[in-house]
Amino acid sequence: MLNKGISLKDQVAVVTGGGAGIGRAICMALGAHGAKVLVADMALQNAEETASMICAAGGQATAVQVDVTNAADAQAMIDKAVRLFGRVDLLYNNAGICTVSEIEKMPEDWWDKIFAVNCKGVFLCSKAAIPxxxxxxxxxxxxxxxxxxxGAIPKQVHYCATKAAVIGYTRALAMELKDTGIRVNCFCPGSVMSDMTLREAQAVYELDGIEPEQSLKAWQADIPLGRWVTPEDVADIAVFLASDYAAYMTGQAVNISGGQTMN
Ligand SMILES: NC(=O)c1ccc[n+]([C@@H]2O[C@H](COP(=O)([O-])OP(=O)(O)OC[C@H]3O[C@@H](n4cnc5c(N)ncnc54)[C@H](O)[C@@H]3O)[C@@H](O)[C@H]2O)c1
Structure with missing residues (x-):
């Protein structure tokens, strides 16, 4: 990942879900822009791999295992960043999960699980970092x-509900913290090629018999700019939102979707 001219030198970042996909790309980009990065993930080995990649590229990073649904884990993650690096300037609540099922067949615990990771996790990690x-x-x-x-994705009512909740949460927290110097924003990636998307295509195959390649082709065809969003496209905006170029932005939900979402 190239440094694109923004300096995050001496900034300390904590990134959840940093062991794969979008989170890994964010960690790499933050490292390339000079931030010290605590890579947090439930999959410790993957987090360690991301941290090693940052260090191999000349950056500074370490890994921690976290389950974002657990308050003690979230607190321990923030404590570790402070112990190792002395402060926490940036918290990226990125860990998330997605499953696919029509509503009548959706097990109740899928609803609870997705809200626990995608929403409660965001709350717990923010709560630990804000003091x-x-x-x-x-x-x-x-x-x-x-x-x-x-937007609206059939067979993902639970996922759509969690992400709408994250947007609402971002706006409300930005207002609550407006006098503290803490800016709160979120971004809204479109169709990103990652393990999550490949798992989604596989789930659609298991439900509807549509070959994964066919789903992926159809999803790509819906993107006005014509190609998949890359994790690096998302990471660029993640760096921008961290930087002083975004100093007057708070409570925003920024689309990174190749034009697929315009509201
Ligand atoms: N892939 C897409 O098209 C897409 C589009 C828009 C938004 N997103 C969002 O981007 C984020 C990252 O998605 P991705 O595509 O990189 O997915 P991914 O599955 O490749 O990576 C998610 C990471 O989160 C970690 N994780 C899951 N549950 C966790 C928990 N309880 N505690 C800590 N870590 C946990 C996983 O171990 C994994 O490393 C998610 O919030 C997802 O909803 C993805």
């Missing part, structure tokens, strides 16, 4: 929402 950011006189909280939070 530290207030002590420092400011910070940035950046949440990974989705165009699913502004």
């Amino acid at each position: 530290q950011m207030k002590k420092q006189g400011g910070g940035r909280i950046i949440n990974t929402a989705s165009q699913a939070g502004k």
